[in-house]
Amino acid sequence: MEAGEEPLLLAELKPGRPHQFDWKSSCETWSVAFSPDGSWFAWSQGHCIVKLIPWPLEEQFIPKGFEAKSRSSKNETKGRGSPKEKTLDCGQIVWGLAFSPWPSPPSKKLWARHHPQVPDVSCLILATGLNDGQIKIWEVQTGKQIQVLSGHLQWVYCCSISPDCSMLCSAAGEKSVFLWSMRSYTLIRKLEGHQSSVVSCDFSPDSALLVTASYDTNVIMWDPYTGERLRSLHHTQLNPPMDDSDVHISSLRSVCFSPEGLYLATVADDRLLRIWALELKTPIAFAPMTNGLCCTFFPHGGVIATGTRDGHVQFWTAPRVLSSLKHLCRKALRSFLTTYQVLALPIPKKMKEFLTYRTF
Numbered sequence: 001m002e003a004g005e006e007p008l009l010l011a012e013l014k015p016g017r018p019h020q021f022d023w024k025s026s027c028e029t030w031s032v033a034f035s036p037d038g039s040w041f042a043w044s045q046g047h048c049i050v051k052l053i054p055w056p057l058e059e060q061f062i063p064k065g066f067e068a069k070s071r072s073s074k075n076e077t078k079g080r081g082s083p084k085e086k087t088l089d090c091g092q093i094v095w096g097l098a099f100s101p102w103p104s105p106p107s108k109k110l111w112a113r114h115h116p117q118v119p120d121v122s123c124l125i126l127a128t129g130l131n132d133g134q135i136k137i138w139e140v141q142t143g144k145q146i147q148v149l150s151g152h153l154q155w156v157y158c159c160s161i162s163p164d165c166s167m168l169c170s171a172a173g174e175k176s177v178f179l180w181s182m183r184s185y186t187l188i189r190k191l192e193g194h195q196s197s198v199v200s201c202d203f204s205p206d207s208a209l210l211v212t213a214s215y216d217t218n219v220i221m222w223d224p225y226t227g228e229r230l231r232s233l234h235h236t237q238l239n240p241p242m243d244d245s246d247v248h249i250s251s252l253r254s255v256c257f258s259p260e261g262l263y264l265a266t267v268a269d270d271r272l273l274r275i276w277a278l279e280l281k282t283p284i285a286f287a288p289m290t291n292g293l294c295c296t297f298f299p300h301g302g303v304i305a306t307g308t309r310d311g312h313v314q315f316w317t318a319p320r321v322l323s324s325l326k327h328l329c330r331k332a333l334r335s336f337l338t339t340y341q342v343l344a345l346p347i348p349k350k351m352k353e354f355l356t357y358r359t360f
Contacts, residue, residue, distance in 0.1 A: 007273060007287035007304065007316040013057075014312050015045055029307030031158065031294050033097040035124055038299045040140065042126060043313055044094040050128060052086040052140060088128070088143060090136065093155065096129030096170070099140075100161035100182075127168060129156025135170055135180075147185055151178060157199045158254075162207040164335065167224055169210055171198040177212055179224060193220050193229050200254040200294070205261045206334035209357055213255035213266060219276075223356065225339040231360050233281060235268055254294040259301050260323050261331055267292040267306060275319060279360060287316060330355055 015027065031044040034055065043051040101124055124140040133152035138145055152172035159170045161182065168180040176192040196216035203210055203224070210224040219233040235252055254267040264276040266283075273292060275285040291309035297318060298305070304316045323331070333342070333355060342355045353359050 010315040012314045027311035030095045031097040032305045032307045035099040042097045050088040093131035096158040098127040098159045098161045127159045129159040131155045160202045162203040164207040169201045173197045202256045206331045208334040213252040215251040265295045267295045
């Protein structure tokens with residue numbers, strides 16, 4: 001897909017069989033997520049269940065592996081040593097999902113002693129935002145629970161872990177979001193600026209930006225290190241209503257960064273998937289979708305996954321672009337430099353503004 005082209009539907013996953021009625025939850029796909037290396041796809045299927053599905057779904061990759069749009073979630077594993085589908089019973093409705101590699105330990109021998117099944121690599125973790133306001137962090141390979149974060153008064157709509165594994169952002173239907181330290185598991189700060197409930201959040205690939213989406217129809221871009229509000233994107237309907245009867249139809253449901261950090265995707269109640277260029281204030285592409293609740297980019301690019309109110313997952317084409325050299329340099333530097341470290345560098349002011357995304 002070229003920039004500006006309309007996203008095309010590639011495939012659709014549906015639950016393999018209907019769940020029995022459970023008062024705790026229903027069938028909505030509230031959240032979907034890809035692991036950073038693209039090897040796992042997490043699917044919140046309602047009824048307190050999260051499915052971890054090996055990716056790609058077929059031996060051939062998208063779109064050839066998606067010939068049938070009504071494929072069941074039941075994945076038959078082919079080949080020896082291939083990962084198998086996993087199921088996490090979280091005990092609560094799962095509203096938000098976020099993958100992250102666990103930070104590399106200082107001693108591989110110490111790591112091997114406690115994790116003999118994966119002695120030479122960092123383990124993969126999955127954060128789940130739950131109905132009781134808690135965030136549970138799981139180890140994907142073993143299914144064990146690592147940590148529980150508490151602080152929200154309402155259910156956790158969304159959570160996102162920064163790519164450098166230093167921060168976790170959570171949104172729980174309040175007008176603010178919480179930023180947590182992934183090293184000390186303590187609250188760093190609250191970010192306040194929305195006029196209504198915040199329902200989605202995501203970090204940029206270099207961890208330098210954080211975006212939040214709210215029912216107030218705005219996306220706010222933040223500097224997570226300073227808490228500064230950098231810019232806002234206002235969501236408007238293509239065909240505004242004649243009266244106030246559909247006042248909530250533009251409410252945002254989800255926002256996510258593209259893997260190269262040049263685009264955003266949003267899902268709203270007006271039944272449209274939107275693609276935004278990072279430096280523009282208007283969408284560059286649209287795709288019609290029904291009852292959308294969440295969205296996420298495939299980490300290697302080219303695909304967007306969306307979840308719907310009827311429990312389905314849809315896969316769409318996404319823009320593929322060649323990043324400019326200056327953006328690649330900024331992305332590389334910001335992957336290990338905080339905003340405060342950039343501001344302390346002996347470089348011209350304009351270069352600092354560019355590196356800290358103050359040049360919009």
